[in-house]
Amino acid sequence: xxxxxxxxxxxxxxxxxxxxxxxxxxxxxxxxxxxxxxxxxxxxxxxxxxxxxxxxxxxxxxxxxxxxxxxxxxxxxxxxxxxxxxxxxxxxxxxxxxxxxxxxxxxxxxxxxxxxxxxxxxxxxxxxxxxxxxxxxxxxxxxxxxxxxxxxxxxxxxxxxxxxxxxxxxxxxxxxxxxxxxxxxxxxxxxxxxxxxxxxxxxxxxxxxxxxxxxxxxxxxxxxxxxxxxxxxxxxxxxxxxxxxxxxxxxxxxxxxxxxxxxxxxxxxxxxxxxxxxxxxxxxxxxxxxxxxxxxxxxxxxxxxxxxxxxxxxxxxxxxxxxxxxxxxxxxxxxxxxxxxxxxxxxxxxxxxxxxxxxxxxxxxxxxxxxxxxxxxxxxxxxxxxxxxxxxxxxxxxxxxxxxxxxxxxxxxxxxx
Amino acid sequence: xxxxxxxxxxxxxxxxxxxxxxxxxxxxxxxxxxxxxxxxxxxxxxxxxxxxxxxxxxxxxxxxxxxxxxxxxxxxxxxxxxxxxxxxxxxxxxxxxxxxxxxxxxxxxxxxxxxxxxxxxxxxxxxxxxxxxxxxxxxxxxxxxxxxxxxxxxxxxxxxxxxxxxxxxxxxxxxxxxxxxxxxxxxxxxxxxxxxxxxxxxxxxxxxxxxxxxxxxxxxxxxxxxxxxxxxxxxxxxxxxxxxxxxxxxxxxxxxxxxxxxxxxxxxxxxxxxxxxxxxxxxxxxxxxxxxxxxxxxxxxxxxxxxxxxxxxxxxxxxxxxxxxxxxxxxxxxxxxxxxxxxxxxxxxxxxxxxxxxxxxxxxxxxxxxxxxxxxxxxxxxxxxxxxxxxxxxxxxxxxxxxxxxxxxxxxxxxxx
Numbered sequence: 029x030x031x032x033x034x035x036x037x038x039x040x041x042x043x044x045x046x047x048x049x050x051x052x053x054x055x056x057x058x059x060x061x062x063x064x065x066x067x068x069x070x071x072x073x074x075x076x077x078x079x080x081x082x083x084x085x086x087x088x089x090x091x092x093x094x095x096x097x098x099x100x101x102x103x104x105x106x107x108x109x110x111x112x113x114x115x116x117x118x119x120x121x122x123x124x125x126x127x128x129x130x131x132x133x134x135x136x137x138x139x140x141x142x143x144x145x146x147x148x149x150x151x152x153x154x155x156x157x158x159x160x161x162x163x164x165x166x167x168x169x170x171x172x173x174x175x176x177x178x179x180x181x182x183x184x185x186x187x188x189x190x191x192x193x194x195x196x197x198x199x200x201x202x203x204x205x206x207x208x209x210x211x212x213x214x215x216x217x218x219x220x221x222x223x224x225x226x227x228x229x230x231x232x233x234x235x236x237x238x239x240x241x242x243x244x245x246x247x248x249x250x251x252x253x254x255x256x257x258x259x260x261x262x263x264x265x266x267x268x269x270x271x272x273x274x275x276x277x278x279x280x281x282x283x284x285x286x287x288x289x290x291x292x293x294x295x296x297x298x299x300x301x302x303x304x305x306x307x308x309x310x311x312x313x314x315x316x317x318x319x320x321x322x323x324x325x326x327x328x329x330x331x332x333x334x335x336x337x338x339x340x341x342x343x344x345x346x347x348x349x350x351x352x353x354x355x356x357x358x359x360x361x362x363x364x365x366x367x368x369x370x371x372x373x374x375x376x377x378x379x380x381x382x383x384x385x386x387x388x389x390x391x392x393x394x395x396x397x398x399x400x401x402x403x404x405x406x407x408x409x410x411x412x413x414x415x416x417x418x419x420x421x422x423x424x425x426x427x428x429x430x431x432x433x434x435x436x437x438x439x440x441x442x443x444x445x
Numbered sequence: 446x447x448x449x450x451x452x453x454x455x456x457x458x459x460x461x462x463x464x465x466x467x468x469x470x471x472x473x474x475x476x477x478x479x480x481x482x483x484x485x486x487x488x489x490x491x492x493x494x495x496x497x498x499x500x501x502x503x504x505x506x507x508x509x510x511x512x513x514x515x516x517x518x519x520x521x522x523x524x525x526x527x528x529x530x531x532x533x534x535x536x537x538x539x540x541x542x543x544x545x546x547x548x549x550x551x552x553x554x555x556x557x558x559x560x561x562x563x564x565x566x567x568x569x570x571x572x573x574x575x576x577x578x579x580x581x582x583x584x585x586x587x588x589x590x591x592x593x594x595x596x597x598x599x600x601x602x603x604x605x606x607x608x609x610x611x612x613x614x615x616x617x618x619x620x621x622x623x624x625x626x627x628x629x630x631x632x633x634x635x636x637x638x639x640x641x642x643x644x645x646x647x648x649x650x651x652x653x654x655x656x657x658x659x660x661x662x663x664x665x666x667x668x669x670x671x672x673x674x675x676x677x678x679x680x681x682x683x684x685x686x687x688x689x690x691x692x693x694x695x696x697x698x699x700x701x702x703x704x705x706x707x708x709x710x711x712x713x714x715x716x717x718x719x720x721x722x723x724x725x726x727x728x729x730x731x732x733x734x735x736x737x738x739x740x741x742x743x744x745x746x747x748x749x750x751x752x753x754x755x756x757x758x759x760x761x762x763x764x765x766x767x768x769x770x771x772x773x774x775x776x777x778x779x780x781x782x783x784x785x786x787x788x789x790x791x792x793x794x795x796x797x798x799x800x801x802x803x804x805x806x807x808x809x810x811x812x813x814x815x816x817x818x819x820x821x822x823x824x825x826x827x828x829x830x831x832x833x834x835x836x837x838x839x840x841x842x843x844x845x846x847x848x849x850x851x852x853x854x855x856x857x858x859x860x861x862x
Contacts, residue, residue, distance in 0.1 A: 194618040375667075
């Protein structure tokens with residue numbers, strides 16, 4: 029049993045989980061009376077936690093427990109399980125702001141680092157798996173842009189007062205361990221020799237070395253890292269890749285915000301868009317004689333374009349709606365001139381666009397030459413084919429990071445592929 | 446008696462101050478045994494607090510007490526006296542980092558919002574008064590650049606770990622009332638109709654209106670305001686104008702960091718340089734037949750140039766010294782290539798230069814058309830002459846804010862006057 033400062037913490041297994049549920053009315057009430065016949069399945073395929081699906085004849089819940097180390101690496105890489113508190117806090121806030129796209133939290137136990145929430149039931153799957161299989165999700169861009177617009181706008185100074193903002197910033201500063209993990213694996217390790225880095229060797233050996241020796245790229249990534257560390261723009265999800273999103277044809281659920289903190293909005297937008305680009309570049313590795321994936325690649329590109337364009341529309345629309353609201357960044361009395369108001373939004377959104385592209389590129393690069401890879405590429409069995417897909421993604425990401433300020437529209441970016 | 450949540454707070458006067466000192470060993474020990482014959486003088490010429498100089502035959506101290514409103518305005522503008530806690534905390538930290546240029550704190554009483562510190566004794570005067578009188582301070586740039594380089598470098602991610610940095614950021618987030626004051630009086634009020642704004646009327650009526658109608662300027666000030674609100678770059682003094690600095694020919698003491706919080710470094714550098722520019726533009730109003738102030742104006746310009754250039758040198762030198770230190774922003778293993786290391790510093794410093802110019806301009810503008818003015822101009826009796834000086838300062842500041850990114854060196858800026 030590993031403990032970490034807080035009395036009473038213990039890592040649960042299926043047996044002790046049943047006892048925990050029986051002793052916790054807010055959970056047992058969701059599952060009815062037959063608590064001795066719970067179906068419990070551990071499904072934590074992420075890098076950090078244990079996740080149990082608990083099903084009874086009359087209900088279901090998901091239980092997520094953080095352990096005080098990085099599960100992917102083991103106890104040799106300690107990681108504060110207090111991240112669970114921030115995940116629960118962020119889940120509740122995001123559910124409040126975007127209830128259709130974030131599961132409800134039923135119960136949080138800080139001592140146990142344990143969150144119980146709505147089970148996002150089948151046929152929901154992790155969207156990354158759908159992207160590997162070539163399944164289209166016609167509402168994905170609509171839903172994700174809505175989730176991002178709502179959660180980012182309403183937690184920024186465009187809507188909050190300075191007092192509310194600084195108080196929330198202070199609260200999430202304590203989620204620092206998880207921020208350090210991101211700093212390391214996204215912004216540092218891929219650009220130096222690190223025991224954790226890996227890539228499709230030997231095919232990408234020269235490419236990985238080129239990343240480590242690319243001065244212009246390293247200057248750009250430094251600027252992005254500074255924004256990540258210093259810019260308290262909004263409460264961001266912090267890990268918004270395509271494995272943090274569960275989908276069906278008509279539902280989109282964003283999960284796992286344990287990396288949440290006050291950071292740059294572009295980090296979330298870039299994470300999602302960057303992972304869609306990874307999905308795009310992996311498609312040739314999944315093509316076969318039956319399906320060349322050509323129309324699917326077009327759908328991914330359209331989804332990328334729609335995500336940004338719909339986000340832009342929804343976000344600026346929220347801003348217009350609340351232009352004389354509580355937000356203290358752009359006081360209505362200063363910016364009430366109509367032409368100026370349009371200029372303000374244009375300038376803000378183009379800056380956010382360039383940030384998003386930069387972070388998208390950083391997230392792509394780290395998935396190819398850093399510690400944690402993505403199923404999009406990993407599931408391509410032939411290493412030559414995989415390396416070829418990865419190299420094209422890597423070259424594209426490097427180009428985007430270096431020249432992102434030259435792009436004006438998302439269509440420009442897509443044309444550059 | 447005004448109280449504010451915290452039991453036991455009371456505003457002191459000269460009599461009750463003596464009782465307080467007698468009851469506080471850390472203070473009475475500084476003043477010897479003759480505590481019934483203390484010379485006490487209230488000298489708070491600032492906008493916010495009461496400041497007492499306390500002198501006995503055998504010692505001296507300064508006592509500063511915050512009251513729960515803006516003293517300049519009165520009780521109608523409440524202001525948390527908890528700023529006193531942040532002032533004491535910042536004073537101690539800055540004294541630790543730059544002991545020759547920050548007075549020592551002897552005693553802090555959070556309940557009473559009371560700081561006792563070393564009396565910065567005569568012939569020290571507020572440097573603004575020296576600038577109005579035309580007195581040269583040959584070490585001012587050397588000392589101020591040292592203060593800024595040390596306090597900014599060592600509290601930034603160039604030296605701190607992410608863990609230390611986020612913890613300090615969180616702590617100072619609670620100094621939010623004072624940040625809101627700055628947001629209002631520096632970044633908002635001058636750009637809209639506000640009951641608090643004033644200017645040399647009627648001479649500058651059109652100039653003040655032009656500021657309120659200048660779209661490009663308002664776009665720029667929005668960007669600067671966002672940095673002020675969102676960028677947690679270093680522990681900044683937050684109010685580093687020329688009335689926060691006391692000088693003699695060979696000593697420079699920085700006081701009054703009650704506005705301290707984690708913000709953009711350029712806000713401090715800009716405050717100091719901007720106020721030197723204000724002093725420069727005011728000189729023609731102080732010139733007379735005996736002294737046309739020509740060589741003094743040159744000295745001010747040289748001091749501005751030296752301040753930035755020496756800051757640049759000292760700051761980058763600290764960075765070089767600690768390049769493989771604890772700071773997590775630019776890991777040595779990523780940036781060890783010599784050419785890249787130079788590029789990193791160049792890019793960082795040019796960004797900081799442009800930030801500093803932008804904030805300098807914002808601080809100048811607000812002193813001419815906002816609520817709080819400066820003695821440099823206020824002491825010019827003839828309003829026509831004063832308005833002429835102010836207009837030239839205002840026009841220069843507007844130009845700098847709009848075109849700051851075109852300047853490469855401080856000499857370029859000075860040439861543009």
